[in-house]
Amino acid sequence: xxxxxxxxxxxxxxxxxxxxxxxxxxxxxxxxxxxxxxxxxxxxxxxxxxxxxxxxxxxxxxxxxxxxxxxxxxxxxxxxxxxxxxxxxxxxxxxxxxxxxxxxxxxxxxxxxx
Numbered sequence: 428x429x430x431x432x433x434x435x436x437x438x439x440x441x442x443x444x445x446x447x448x449x450x451x452x453x454x455x456x457x458x459x460x461x462x463x464x465x466x467x468x469x470x471x472x473x474x475x476x477x478x479x480x481x482x483x484x485x486x487x488x489x490x491x492x493x494x495x496x497x498x499x500x501x502x503x504x505x506x507x508x509x510x511x512x513x514x515x516x517x518x519x520x521x522x523x524x525x526x527x528x529x530x531x532x533x534x535x536x537x538x539x540x541x
Contacts, residue, residue: 441467441516447531456534458527460520467513474509478502 444466447457455462482495520527 440470441512445516445519447534456527456531458520458523459531460517463520464513464517467516471506471509471513475506478506 441463444463445458447455447459447462478498482498485494485498486492
């Protein structure tokens with residue numbers, strides 16, 4: 428994992444979802460835990476599903492029923508890093524809730540009332 432790098436392995440994607448998108452009618456606010464965790468957990472599930480698909484492909488291609496071990500060895504640390512990153516941001520939403528609530532109150536008022 429490259430901290431600060433792009434993609435789900437870095438923190439830019441997590442930082443973007445943490446920052447929120449309050450300027451849209453269907454937007455959500457900074458540190459809004461439900462949306463942030465939902466979006467990133469969904470992407471995490473796609474990453475894990477990708478390893479399953481890659482394992483199946485490799486098994487079919489080589490006929491080796493233990494091919495999943497090769498895929499697992501390659502991706503297990505990356506998947507752990509992704510999970511740990513998501514968990515870090517989840518804890519951040521919990522510890523910074525008061526300051527986020529104050530910030531979001533201003534954003535909501537500005538969006539709702541101009």
